[in-house]
Amino acid sequence: MAQATPTVRGGTHGGAGQPRGKVSFYRGGEGMVTWVLHRVTGVAIFAFLFAHVLDTSLVVVDEGLYNGVIETYHSPVIRLLEMGLVVAVLYHGLNGLRITLIDFWSQGAARNTMMMRVQHVLFVVLSLGAVIPMGLATIQEITENGII
Amino acid sequence: MPSEAAQEATPTTSEVTLRVLRYTPGKDEEPHFEEYAVPVDPMDRVLDALHYVKWHIDGSLGFRRSCAHGICGSDAMLINGRNRLACKVLIRELPSVINVEPIKGLPIHKDLIVDMDGFFASYKRVMPFLVNEQVPTDKERLQSPADREKFDDTTKCILCAACTTSCPIFWPDNSYIGPAAIVNAHRFIFDSRDTAAADRLEVLNGATGVWKCRTTFNCTNACPRDIDVTTAIQQVKRELIFNRI
Numbered sequence: 001m002a003q004a005t006p007t008v009r010g011g012t013h014g015g016a017g018q019p020r021g022k023v024s025f026y027r028g029g030e031g032m033v034t035w036v037l038h039r040v041t042g043v044a045i046f047a048f049l050f051a052h053v054l055d056t057s058l059v060v061v062d063e064g065l066y067n068g069v070i071e072t073y074h075s076p077v078i079r080l081l082e083m084g085l086v087v088a089v090l091y092h093g094l095n096g097l098r099i100t101l102i103d104f105w106s107q108g109a110a111r112n113t114m115m116m117r118v119q120h121v122l123f124v125v126l127s128l129g130a131v132i133p134m135g136l137a138t139i140q141e142i143t144e145n146g147i148i
Numbered sequence: 149m150p151s152e153a154a155q156e157a158t159p160t161t162s163e164v165t166l167r168v169l170r171y172t173p174g175k176d177e178e179p180h181f182e183e184y185a186v187p188v189d190p191m192d193r194v195l196d197a198l199h200y201v202k203w204h205i206d207g208s209l210g211f212r213r214s215c216a217h218g219i220c221g222s223d224a225m226l227i228n229g230r231n232r233l234a235c236k237v238l239i240r241e242l243p244s245v246i247n248v249e250p251i252k253g254l255p256i257h258k259d260l261i262v263d264m265d266g267f268f269a270s271y272k273r274v275m276p277f278l279v280n281e282q283v284p285t286d287k288e289r290l291q292s293p294a295d296r297e298k299f300d301d302t303t304k305c306i307l308c309a310a311c312t313t314s315c316p317i318f319w320p321d322n323s324y325i326g327p328a329a330i331v332n333a334h335r336f337i338f339d340s341r342d343t344a345a346a347d348r349l350e351v352l353n354g355a356t357g358v359w360k361c362r363t364t365f366n367c368t369n370a371c372p373r374d375i376d377v378t379t380a381i382q383q384v385k386r387e388l389i390f391n392r393i
Contacts, residue, residue, distance in 0.1 A: 037220070109378045
């Protein structure tokens with residue numbers, strides 16, 4: 001095509017430098033929802049790892065600074081983020097296992113619905129198993145020491 | 149089939165609001181929705197409603213259709229957020245407000261008509277024809293029912309592009325060869341009479357091939373011929389992983 005033509009791309013009408021219209025979402029099924037969640041949790045985990053590498057590297061810069069940053073990990077807000085991290089890792093990992101099975105197991109695509117159910121049951125059970133004790137420990141810590 | 153009593157209770161005509169994404173290059177700055185009140189029979193299809201708009205309200209509306217019976221694959225559109233053939237969707241299956249947009253990821257020529265050149269260029273890359281260099285004999289190339297069954301599903305493709313343009317990987321990256329091309333490669337890769345499977349697998353093993361698939365199953369859900377597209381893509385992946393090395 002020699003002439004510039006507008007394009008409908010990924011939820012928005014119009015590509016870079018082209019006319020834009022109203023946002024229009026594709027109503028995909030569970031597979032698309034899990035794909036979006038896989039990406040969101042992947043970015044969240046990467047963001048944590050990036051921050052974690054930075055705060056850990058402070059130990060070679062200044063011991064006091066490192067201790068101060070690590071101390072903030074006891075704050076309820078960070079504890080809440082830690083719970084979110086566990087949930088994100090569980091979702092990303094379990095979804096990744098399902099995707100791997102779809103690729104490597106000859107029945108993977110045919111059994112996707114069943115695998116998706118198992119994945120989400122495991123996700124809920126494991127998430128509750130992790131978040132409940134973490135939440136209780138945080139509440140106990142706040143009760144004993146107050147909010148840091 | 150509804151009972152006679154139910155049929156009598158169903159009003160013969162009602163009215164739906166058809167919201168169509170319109171765009172005319174050189175005239176409109178950006179695509180925009182225009183609404184049309186269309187009298188319909190519950191057994192009408194979305195294509196009938198589009199015909200009504202074009203023939204009775206606004207003759208400038210642009211859309212493609214040919215056979216109008218789900219065979220030619222010309223009228224794939226984004227109908228209420230999902231890729232469907234306008235000639236196969238009954239009005240009664242939809243709410244009273246119906247959004248109709250062009251399929252995503254391809255340049256718009258006008259209104260619901262998109263430029264399919266890139267789609268067919270990807271299709272041609274997989275050599276969608278039987279290749280057999282053996283000297284022909286005066287007999288047919290026989291094939292067992294079991295061998296025929298291997299690619300039976302992928303013979304049903306009508307190249308409507310509903311699968312490729314439902315893929316979230318394809319929307320921002322037109323270089324991805326897309327589900328339709330892979331389906332048509334599958335049709336010949338697993339054909340026992342064909343001798344060019346290696347060449348097709350070479351194409352599909354590249355950076356724009358099957359490995360871009362993220363198994364969202366949008367393509368399988370969008371196919372108007374009920375082809376299990378994701379399974380076909382996975383079979384090609386497995387052929388590359390286990391049988392080609």
